[in-house]
Amino acid sequence: MADTRRQLVLDAARSAFFELGMEKASIREIAQRAGYTPGAIYSYFASKEAVYGALLGESLDRLVEAVQQQAQAHTPGAPRLHAAARAFFDFYRDNPRDLDLGFYLFQGMKPRGLTPELNEALNARLLESLQPCQTELEGLGMPAAQALQEVTALFAHAVGVLVLSHTGRIRLFRQASDELFQRYLEQLVARTPAASTPPPPQSAKPAAKVSRK
């Protein structure tokens, strides 16, 4: 019951943020959309920043789910790597406000909203979203350390292309972001040992997890 109403606030916050952007999505605006008075918001969240922390948490949940769903829908090996990486990219391409959310969190948030615990949880979800790529790269015979490097580079490339696309700067170069990312993916696979050879029999030992140790 309380969760339902908290969700109501969160939905209002998301809609406000998606329509108006960060600057205009004030507590007043959120409250109004939720059918509340401003003070009521503080029954559910300790501060405005906390609202955005929760919003980002949701966003990352959706991301993780999108990636895992796509990964499971494909066979292991290069196809599944493609699927996972593209799912990550497509998620933000199709939901650019979720990208904004992530940027905002790490730029403007005050310590109160982004507690160490929340930060930890958000980081964990981010790593989780990239875990399928790591797993597949290792499944293709890439050593764990190198796979981690490649995943990081993949993440960076995706973010870069998305930012260019989101800010419209990519038009300067008359390039399409999809193709750009696609080409990067193909180059990555080309660099991967077993990618062009038939995949080895399913390894009994599970791939090393992406983790901060």
Added chain:
Amino acid sequence: MADTRRQLVLDAARSAFFELGMEKASIREIAQRAGYTPGAIYSYFASKEAVYGALLGESLDRLVEAVQQQAQAHTPGAPRLHAAARAFFDFYRDNPRDLDLGFYLFQGMKPRGLTPELNEALNARLLESLQPCQTELEGLGMPAAQALQEVTALFAHAVGVLVLSHTGRIRLFRQASDELFQRYLEQLVARTPAASTPPPPQSAKPAAKVSRK
């Protein structure tokens, strides 16, 4: 004379922004640092957003100069490509506030600050900063169209790594941004036809310019 004073305001704005960040660099603060009262700023700039537009223009000027200086200091071919690309990357790595400036422009700015004319000028400078890379890739035998693709990807990759680094997210992966970008550069050179072979005699025909036509 008027230009001198406008520059004074701009210097004050830069120092305010670099020290205090976007949120705290108010018109009041800028005026005070320039030795003016708030109203006076509006003699030189139409709005706060216009100030930041001008600030970004300056920033891109410095970027272009940094890249060209590094490019000229090296021999043509792969070494010069490296130099130009790294100069681009290092500029933002060493001056993260300039990166913020670029992001801010495309996220928070009202139309009033980013007029089409200014936008045009800013775009032109951005392309100019990447022109040396384009030139070198073509010098290494890469067709102009493909070189443009690669420059775009290079730009995207740099931005992605910089964002990861700037937001601290790269620590999650225990990776160093310099190495990450360096590796990308090496892969790019490896993909380039004449890069490992001795450079062909200086082409009489100048490389196609990066442009929006």
Added chain:
Amino acid sequence: MADTRRQLVLDAARSAFFELGMEKASIREIAQRAGYTPGAIYSYFASKEAVYGALLGESLDRLVEAVQQQAQAHTPGAPRLHAAARAFFDFYRDNPRDLDLGFYLFQGMKPRGLTPELNEALNARLLESLQPCQTELEGLGMPAAQALQEVTALFAHAVGVLVLSHTGRIRLFRQASDELFQRYLEQLVARTPAASTPPPPQSAKPAAKVSRK
């Protein structure tokens, strides 16, 4: 049973007030410390001001007890006068928040919290706390009317020194509050007729009570 719970709330209120001061000791805070929700407080008290009224009642109870205990522990006459007066002074010196409580009542409270009945009860307790001083002064041969004057002055002096001490203003004068009050006491005794002569045989007629008639 209901009294027990009311006492629970009162204990929570006292701890909140003593730790956080008047401004920060909100109904929310009190409720939380009592293990209740804010609304529940209103089952026991009509308003926040009423809580503080009750708190002050308790405080005065403790004061009366402290004074009486000290007075009984000494022989009648000047020593017992000293003991009673000092007990009054020391109570507030050692518990400055109780002093705040008294001030708050007469400065910020709305009529609702300080009903005439409560006011009556609080006044009665205050007079009770000073009764031992009155009794002793009369025991020393001072006429009742004059003793009342002296008790009033003693009360005023104690309050004055306490306020100076509590607000730190006494430091301006490089004086110690204890000595200041002690000197006043000694002067009072010196003014009292029989104070230096042996006390007369215990009067059969009890001393006139401090009262508002």
Added chain:
Amino acid sequence: MADTRRQLVLDAARSAFFELGMEKASIREIAQRAGYTPGAIYSYFASKEAVYGALLGESLDRLVEAVQQQAQAHTPGAPRLHAAARAFFDFYRDNPRDLDLGFYLFQGMKPRGLTPELNEALNARLLESLQPCQTELEGLGMPAAQALQEVTALFAHAVGVLVLSHTGRIRLFRQASDELFQRYLEQLVARTPAASTPPPPQSAKPAAKVSRK
């Protein structure tokens, strides 16, 4: 010109505070009385607390002046001591809100409004208001150290009686504050060596100043 308007704000603040008390004298209320919008107040004062700091400063100025004026109107010695001490007492008896002002400052103010410099200045004024009493006591042959003790005690007594009077508690004792304070003064003079004898010829050496060294 700016000073005139600052004074306007200060007058509005004083009237708001005197009529409504501290709690209800909000920035909005002050601004309205001054004919301003709330934001305009911050052109003159850094914070609400700063307004009250200035208000107290004014109050102490009036106090100092009242005391000095009364002192100069009387002959030196016991009469002038009486005059100065009574002027101090009467000032707060007749302007009880000024007493509130002083209490508020040292109880609730945040550091921002009560800077060390302001605190210093306020303390200096307070000492200044008591200086005439110190001077007269020394003129009556009292050693400087003892005179300081007596001035402190006098100050404390005055404050105590004023508080009792202001909070109405004095009625409990059916005493009049004026008489109470008057009697204290007479006792003080009686304790003073040369007070009943004709005053000595004007001392060439000026009396030691009340100071914190």
Added chain:
DNA sequence: CATGAATGAGAGTTCATTCAT
């Protein structure tokens, strides 16, 4: 008796911007 949810009023403060002088 107690909850939990919500209100409504108000708090202090900030800031880009305007405009008469």
Added chain:
DNA sequence: GATGAATGAACTCTCATTCAT
């Protein structure tokens, strides 16, 4: 060109209190 004063709208957040359940 520059000032200085002021606006007006917004901001986040706090809190005593109410009331249906």
